Amino acid sequence: MGDKGRRVSIKDVARHSGVGIGTVSRVINNSDRISPETRQKVLNSIKELGYIPNRAAQSMRSHKTKDIAFFIDISNLTFSRIATGTYQYLESQGYTLTLCHIGKNRSTTLEKVKSFLNGRTFDGIILSLPSEENEALNQYLKKVDVPIVTIDRDIPGLVTGVVTDYHGSLQKAVDYLISLGHRGIALVNGLPIIRPSKLITRSFREAMERNGMTVDESLLFHGEYSRDFGAQTMLNLLPRIRHREVTAIVCMHDEIFHGMLRVMKDYHLRCPEDVSVITLEDYELMQLLTPPFTVIRRQLIDMGEKVAQGLINYIQNPELYGQLEPYSLPTEFIIRESCAPPA
Amino acid sequence: MGDKGRRVSIKDVARHSGVGIGTVSRVINNSDRISPETRQKVLNSIKELGYIPNRAAQSMRSHKTKDIAFFIDISNLTFSRIATGTYQYLESQGYTLTLCHIGKNRSTTLEKVKSFLNGRTFDGIILSLPSEENEALNQYLKKVDVPIVTIDRDIPGLVTGVVTDYHGSLQKAVDYLISLGHRGIALVNGLPIIRPSKLITRSFREAMERNGMTVDESLLFHGEYSRDFGAQTMLNLLPRIRHREVTAIVCMHDEIFHGMLRVMKDYHLRCPEDVSVITLEDYELMQLLTPPFTVIRRQLIDMGEKVAQGLINYIQNPELYGQLEPYSLPTEFIIRESCAPPA
DNA sequence: GTGAAAGCGCTAACAC
DNA sequence: GTGTTAGCGCTTTCAC
Numbered sequence: 050m051g052d053k054g055r056r057v058s059i060k061d062v063a064r065h066s067g068v069g070i071g072t073v074s075r076v077i078n079n080s081d082r083i084s085p086e087t088r089q090k091v092l093n094s095i096k097e098l099g100y101i102p103n104r105a106a107q108s109m110r111s112h113k114t115k116d117i118a119f120f121i122d123i124s125n126l127t128f129s130r131i132a133t134g135t136y137q138y139l140e141s142q143g144y145t146l147t148l149c150h151i152g153k154n155r156s157t158t159l160e161k162v163k164s165f166l167n168g169r170t171f172d173g174i175i176l177s178l179p180s181e182e183n184e185a186l187n188q189y190l191k192k193v194d195v196p197i198v199t200i201d202r203d204i205p206g207l208v209t210g211v212v213t214d215y216h217g218s219l220q221k222a223v224d225y226l227i228s229l230g231h232r233g234i235a236l237v238n239g240l241p242i243i244r245p246s247k248l249i250t251r252s253f254r255e256a257m258e259r260n261g262m263t264v265d266e267s268l269l270f271h272g273e274y275s276r277d278f279g280a281q282t283m284l285n286l287l288p289r290i291r292h293r294e295v296t297a298i299v300c301m302h303d304e305i306f307h308g309m310l311r312v313m314k315d316y317h318l319r320c321p322e323d324v325s326v327i328t329l330e331d332y333e334l335m336q337l338l339t340p341p342f343t344v345i346r347r348q349l350i351d352m353g354e355k356v357a358q359g360l361i362n363y364i365q366n367p368e369l370y371g372q373l374e375p376y377s378l379p380t381e382f383i384i385r386e387s388c389a390p391p392a
Numbered sequence: 393m394g395d396k397g398r399r400v401s402i403k404d405v406a407r408h409s410g411v412g413i414g415t416v417s418r419v420i421n422n423s424d425r426i427s428p429e430t431r432q433k434v435l436n437s438i439k440e441l442g443y444i445p446n447r448a449a450q451s452m453r454s455h456k457t458k459d460i461a462f463f464i465d466i467s468n469l470t471f472s473r474i475a476t477g478t479y480q481y482l483e484s485q486g487y488t489l490t491l492c493h494i495g496k497n498r499s500t501t502l503e504k505v506k507s508f509l510n511g512r513t514f515d516g517i518i519l520s521l522p523s524e525e526n527e528a529l530n531q532y533l534k535k536v537d538v539p540i541v542t543i544d545r546d547i548p549g550l551v552t553g554v555v556t557d558y559h560g561s562l563q564k565a566v567d568y569l570i571s572l573g574h575r576g577i578a579l580v581n582g583l584p585i586i587r588p589s590k591l592i593t594r595s596f597r598e599a600m601e602r603n604g605m606t607v608d609e610s611l612l613f614h615g616e617y618s619r620d621f622g623a624q625t626m627l628n629l630l631p632r633i634r635h636r637e638v639t640a641i642v643c644m645h646d647e648i649f650h651g652m653l654r655v656m657k658d659y660h661l662r663c664p665e666d667v668s669v670i671t672l673e674d675y676e677l678m679q680l681l682t683p684p685f686t687v688i689r690r691q692l693i694d695m696g697e698k699v700a701q702g703l704i705n706y707i708q709n710p711e712l713y714g715q716l717e718p719y720s721l722p723t724e725f726i727i728r729e730s731c732a733p734p735a
Numbered sequence: 736g737t738g739a740a741a742g743c744g745c746t747a748a749c750a751c
Numbered sequence: 752g753t754g755t756t757a758g759c760g761c762t763t764t765c766a767c
Contacts, residue, residue, distance in 0.1 A: 056744095063754095068753075070744090070754085071753070071754060072753055074745070075752095075753085081752080084752060103511055103745070104513075105512075105745090106452055106743070106744035109449055109452055109743095109746095109761090110744085110759055111745080116490075123472050123479065129469060136491065145491075145512075146490070146491055148479065148491055150475075150483070165488070168447045170448060307676050311676075314679075314684075333619065334677050337681065338680065412738040413739090414738060414740090415737055417762055418737085423762095424736080425736065426736065445760085448761090449761040452743055453742085453743055453760080453761050453763080454743090454761080454762060
């Protein structure tokens with residue numbers, strides 16, 4: 050902790066350069082027409098005095114903060130990827146990012162969002178919500194009077210910033226499994242209270258039907274994005290895998306995947322000999338597992354960047370708000386060694 | 393975006409409850425002595441009008457923001473763990489957390505920190521810096537007049553908030569390897585410009601010597617916290633591993649470990665048959681790798697929480713600033729299956 | 736105990 | 752073009 054001397058203010062600059070504070074303000078915001086000489090004079094004083102505008106004061110007057118709120122579950126690895134992209138773009142545009150960790154617990158989301166937003170101002174908000182069906186929250190958010198953009202969520206009244214396009218990859222994944230000879234294919238997916246889960250199920254169905262298969266509804270698993278759900282699902286699946294009723298699994302979440310893997314390990318289920326597996330996210334470790342896993346990859350950093358881009362665009366062009374299509378993030382299907390013809 | 397109606401201010405509350413705005417302010421900050429009746433009257437008005445104090449205005453006057461800046465490389469998984477802990481504690485104390493992603497590039501750190509802090513006020517700062525030896529940065533930070541606390545860094549003039557105690561675990565790790573019969577043990581470590589790397593090397597040396605071994609300096613590797621460094625180091629080690637000159641590796645960083653693993657995979661080096669490996673961080677996946685890895689574990693969430701705790705303590709008790717010992721985070725040595733007697 | 740008033744540092748509206 | 756002024760919403764003397 051250093052010197053506590055009063056910070057130099059706009060007044061000091063005005064006095065030092067012999068102009069009015071309004072003029073200084075105009076120079077800072079390079080608004081209006083200002084004579085080049087005056088501008089230079091002021092600029093010199095600013096430099097000489099080491100003046101830095103006080104953001105709190107600026108935003109109090111202008112109602113702009115250059116600060117974006119980001120609501121997300123930061124305990125997950127996916128987060129750090131998305132956040133990195135978001136951060137980088139925001140920084141490049143002179144914005145800062147303030148985090149709000151809403152956790153996984155859906156029942157506390159509203160409360161967290163509310164108390165976070167209380168009395169604070171943001172120029173915009175990015176949301177990655179654990180549910181689309183929190184009516185109270187949705188109502189509340191509609192009333193917030195800054196641009197809000199969601200990540201992979203369809204919430205009536207809110208604007209979707211980015212959306213993941215799993216369709217093509219899922220088609221490829223299912224085609225691939227079927228070409229390998231699989232018939233009993235399980236889909237392990239998130240809760241259908243969010244957009245991606247719904248779309249994934251739909252695409253999966255379509256892919257199966259296109260291949261002339263009927264979908265066994267008991268092979269469609271929906272649950273929390275958690276290791277527990279993954280473990281439990283795998284436990285359920287175990288007998289059917291052993292009876293060769295199920296020979297392949299498509300798992301659409303990384304934490305769920307960890308849970309499944311854990312049980313596979315514990316029960317000495319071999320992959321791909323006993324069961325073929327395709328999962329989501331292409332983290333480095335996916336290639337380092339045994340076997341290296343066949344995955345659906347999405348560019349998470351890109352995703353974070355694109356939401357931020359969309360939001361800033363809306364902030365700077367309010368008339369566009371809600372008029373643009375969400376950015377559609379492509380995915381890739383990457384074949385490695387976790388799938389084989391059923392025994 | 394909802395109604396843009398003017399927010400209710402302290403004035404409205406004052407008028408509504410028939411008191412002066414000073415009184416309202418006192419109630420909000422529950423400062424001074426206020427008669428119970430007045431307090432209740434004001435509280436009622438606040439509730440009735442749905443009044444929420446404006447933070448920008450509050451902090452402009454009081455020079456307190458209830459906001460903590462967190463400088464860290466958010467692209468790493470370790471981050472999301474630490475940040476989760478920090479966030480939770482801060483939230484429980486009514487503080488918010490604003491992120492600054494400084495990245496890995498040491499040469500841009502000063503610039504990033506500076507431009508981030510420019511004109512903004514924080515009640516405190518938490519630092520996880522990529523180097524202790526950035527003199528310009530250290531000088532700059534000393535002048536900042538709010539409490540700053542570092543994570544696992546010794547920077548003259550700054551206060552260390554939390555420190556990892558690798559010593560015991562490292563002793564156990566080395567003892568364990570030696571008891572297994574290993575003699576050629578390599579240590580792969582970060583750059584010695586940060587505290588943990590130095591301490592790790594020292595503890596490793598001590599452990600070796602205590603076991604009557606002399607340390608082969610060419611087996612002490614220092615480098616960036618990156619997969620590239622890990623890969624390159626493994627490549628270097630390859631011939632010596634094949635000649636059974638090196639039979640065990642202790643790797644003290646997760647990303648470096650990924651790089652090493654990658655090369656081991658590519659060169660079909662088996663673990664533990666060809667080389668025994670111990671690594672740092674006990675992420676779920678560490679148990680799911682083949683083999684499950686023997687690790688040194690640190691409680692990262694705890695770590696994040698403890699720094700936050702220390703910082704808030706200093707904020708609330710400025711007279712303590714720099715007087716307290718950093719919190720020493722314990723580590724555990726967890727034996728799994730990545731080590732075996734050398735062939 | 737409580738009200739009135741000053742002013743934090745700035746932007747924007749209004750003069751000239 | 753540029754100076755002056757009125758607040759933004761709050762905390763904090765300073766009276767009473």
